Amino acid sequence: MERDDLIVNESYALNAKHDEAAGKQIRKKLYAVTVLLTVITIIEVFMGVAFKRNGTFTWETIKLTFLVLTLVKAAYIVLIFMHLGDERKNLKYVVLLPYVIFIMYLIFIGLYEGVSVQEGHNIFG
């Protein structure tokens, strides 16, 4: 079998090249994403330290905000840093669909189970 990374003609890796001008554009985008990720992290840490869980600002809302910010960070890492945003649509689906289908279900069923166990503790001691 031929090693694909040694094929010189028709190699996908060779199509992925760009010149200095295009590189400048890409780097600009990467630096913007860096700033965004850093700012989100700072906001998260600030929220984690500042908001006390005393009911004046519902903790559930803060928790939801953390989840949304985490997903935004994850999306930028996967789509920009890992270049999944630049890949073909079918590769995107192959990579992302397992999470949408299975992990959402796993989280739902797991947390539902966990909450039920806690209710059991509360009722039966």
Add this chain to the structure above:
Amino acid sequence: MSGQSEHVTKDELWGGNRSPFSVSYGKMMMWFFLVSDALTFSGLLTAYGVIRHGSSDLWPVGEQVFEALPGLHGSYPLMYVALMTFILIISSVTMVLAVEAGHRMDKKGVVKWLGYTIIGGFIFLGSQAWEWSHFIHGSGGGFQINQPMTVAAADDAGNTYQITLDNGSWVHMTSDFGHKYEHAMEAAKEPVSHDAHGGHGEHATAETHEDISTMVPEEIILNKYTLEHKDGKDLRKLVVKGDDAKKIWASMQTGSMTFGASIWANNEYAIQQQYANFFFFVTGFHGFHVFTGVLINLIVWLMAVKGVFEARGHYEMIEKIGLYWHFVDLVWVFVFTFFYLI
């Protein structure tokens, strides 16, 4: 970045002789590996959520457990882990810059940015080692009480509360007293054995420990790692002083004194061991990924220095290891949220 601008018909795309995904075999397999690895991490984090939601005891709060900085006293909640997160994000950025340099066939750029990525990886690993060490040693230790009692406690702002503690409640010592007590305990365990070991004799006599039976803490902390709130008031980290502190100290449950974290026995963060178990397993499994990532990066960096990819005609290898490294960063984003923030 892999030829997404080409136009091919459906027949050409799926008719063989080319990858329908327009990526090379190696890159596709890296993606598939990452998909399976991410499912593993999803399973671990979901298991953490299940145990945490099903726990009948109070769960430790991230910003109250992780509030130390190396070489500094005082409380800096989440600062160290924020620094670790930042280091990993920056090393991810230098990696993507190495990939970009590879697309321009810029060997010098690849070597430089990949080199920074490796340094960032080592710094992260070192930080994690310190974090683990601090977590294992704990700060001050704690114990359970053997009878219910009501004590007067004060918060940071000086408000005082009458707090009723149940039998088996978990209370904590200040880190100064806790460390002194821990040393005294160790010294009490082997009072003369130092002298038997020749050289150690001088050391043992030079170090004077307080008599463990007369040691009494001036302050006892309630809710050091967990949260408790009543009527909209935040009752975290209440300090009990004076006679009430002595009363709590006198009613210590035998054998409940614990310092730091252990996967074998109780730990000072929670009566439930699962908190430390999950912390060690998930951050350890992630740390193992970081470690292998640094090794792989190092190997590819050496190959880049030797000019292997220059001769091959493309730097796709940087893209492949880049995918792995970004994945490590991605996992940390979730670990950070679930272990430290929520």
